[in-house]
Amino acid sequence: MKKTLITISGPTAVGKTKFSIDLANLLGCDIVSCDSRQFYKEMHIGTAVPSKNELKAIKHHCIQHKSVLDNYNIKDFEKDALKIINNEFLTKDYVVMVGGSGMYMDAVTVGLDDFPEINDEIRKKLNLQFNKKGISFLQKKLKELDPEYYKKVDIQNPRRLIRSLEVCVSSRKPYSSFIGNNKKNHSFDILNFGLEMNRNLLYDKINLRVDLMIKNELINEVKGLINFKNLNPLNTVGYKEVFNYLDNKTSIEYCVEEIKKNTRRYAKRQITWLKSKNNIVWIKSNESALKIKTNYLDFK
Numbered sequence: 001m002k003k004t005l006i007t008i009s010g011p012t013a014v015g016k017t018k019f020s021i022d023l024a025n026l027l028g029c030d031i032v033s034c035d036s037r038q039f040y041k042e043m044h045i046g047t048a049v050p051s052k053n054e055l056k057a058i059k060h061h062c063i064q065h066k067s068v069l070d071n072y073n074i075k076d077f078e079k080d081a082l083k084i085i086n087n088e089f090l091t092k093d094y095v096v097m098v099g100g101s102g103m104y105m106d107a108v109t110v111g112l113d114d115f116p117e118i119n120d121e122i123r124k125k126l127n128l129q130f131n132k133k134g135i136s137f138l139q140k141k142l143k144e145l146d147p148e149y150y151k152k153v154d155i156q157n158p159r160r161l162i163r164s165l166e167v168c169v170s171s172r173k174p175y176s177s178f179i180g181n182n183k184k185n186h187s188f189d190i191l192n193f194g195l196e197m198n199r200n201l202l203y204d205k206i207n208l209r210v211d212l213m214i215k216n217e218l219i220n221e222v223k224g225l226i227n228f229k230n231l232n233p234l235n236t237v238g239y240k241e242v243f244n245y246l247d248n249k250t251s252i253e254y255c256v257e258e259i260k261k262n263t264r265r266y267a268k269r270q271i272t273w274l275k276s277k278n279n280i281v282w283i284k285s286n287e288s289a290l291k292i293k294t295n296y297l298d299f300k
Contacts, residue, residue, distance in 0.1 A: 003089040003188040004297075007105055008098040009274055010195035011267035013205045015285045017050050019195060020098040021058050022289035027094040027297070030059045032081055034099035034108065037236055039066045039077075042225055045218045046238035048209065068225070068233045078107040089188060094297075102273045109192070111184030118166045126162045126169075141165055146174035152276075154269050156262070159232050191296065194274050197285040203264050210238075210260045218242065219252075237262045 006027075008020045024031050033039075037047040041064040049064060061084045066072045081097070085108070088095045099105060130138055138161040143150045145168040153160050164175040171178075197205075222242035228234055229243045238259050245255035274280060283292060 003092075004094050005085060005109070005186075005188055005190045006094060006096050006297075007109060007190065007192045008096060008195065009102070009105065009192065009280065010100065010285070011202060011270040011274075012048070012100050012263060013209050013267065014195045014197055014202060016098050016100070016195055017048075017054060019285070019287075019289055020096050021050075021054055023292065024058045024094075024096045026289055026293050027096070029092045029094040029096060030061060030084075030088055032061045032084055032095060032097045033063045034077070034081065034097055034101055034104040035063075036074075036077070036099075036101040036104050037233075038063050038099075039072060040064065040068045040233050041066065042068050042228075043221075043233065043239070045213050045216050045221045046236075046242075048213075068228050068231050074104055074107050075112060077104055078112055081108045085188075100270055102270065109184075109186075109190050113178045113181050115167050115178050116171045118170050122169050123162070123166055126165055130158055130162065135161070138162060138165060142168070142175075145169075146176050148174065149176040149179075152176075152273070154266075156265070158235060192277075192280045193292065193296075194280040194282045195285045196271075196282050202267060206263050206267060207260050210256060210263060213238065213259075214256055219245070222246065237266055 006023065008016050008023070010016050020031055035047070037043065038049050039062060040047075043049075044064070050060065055063070062077070062081060085095050085097075097105065097108065126138070135156070135158050138158060139150075139155050142153070142155075142161055142165055146164065149164055153164060155161065167173075167175045167178065218238065219242055222239055223246060225234060225239070226243065226246060229239075234240070234243075241250075241255050241258045241262065244250050244258075245252055250258070281296070
């Protein structure tokens with residue numbers, strides 16, 4: 001029997017953490033997180049990191065293992081994750097990988113494409129333009145240079161926009177032309193599952209989660225990170241809205257509603273990304289892990 005990597009995808013708040021722990025318990029294996037927001041030890045409340053009890057229930061890898069001060073990118077994660085997965089397969093038949101960061105999961109399961117070297121001056125210029133002209137400048141520029149990728153990328157994420165524009169400007173070719181050219185061959189099988197639930201129910205869960213984050217002192221967590229607010233890891237939903245509040249740009253009420261709205265939008269983009277793939281088995285979020293094991297794994 002070939003070793004098997006099981007991936008659990010889905011939008012934020014759909015229940016991936018609990019499901020993956022239940023499944024890993026049944027299979028007697030570890031969990032590798034590919035949620036890029038959960039890599040950083042300074043960020044806890046706003047990233048919905050698994051609780052201490054959840055982390056004790058099953059060994060997790062790639063959670064809060066880096067600092068926001070570290071220069072950690074998708075290539076670094078691909079290398080780290082594959083090393084962990086292959087090491088686990090020395091003694092176990094399964095590894096569960098879970099997370100909502102689709103590109104990071106694809107880096108492991110599909111492989112990263114070979115992009116051209118980027119001139120530091122191009123990167124600096126794009127960052128300067130972003131600081132002066134805002135995210136709308138980056139969005140307009142990408143739509144002009146690579147309309148195909150513009151339709152897929154999270155256009156509210158300046159880090160992703162700058163990365164794609166770096167490639168467009170450096171190579172004078174669309175970023176999308178470099179995608180899908182370097183498929184990875186693995187020595188293990190991969191089974192991809194996606195959790196789904198009714199959209200209105202999902203949005204209700206997101207709103208409740210944000211209220212709980214505020215109750216659990218999200219404001220104080222972000223206040224402690226204010227000196228690092230210009231770093232890429234902190235330019236994310238739940239943190240950038242609070243930074244605006246702390247800078248007296250918004251009220252607390254507006255801040256909370258913006259976190260809810262932007263999280264719902266983020267979930268919608270995650271769903272769109274995942275639904276564009278044809279290799280995911282979709283299951284209801286309230287499905288039991290035991291049923292999935294019985295229906296899909298016990299025959300292996």
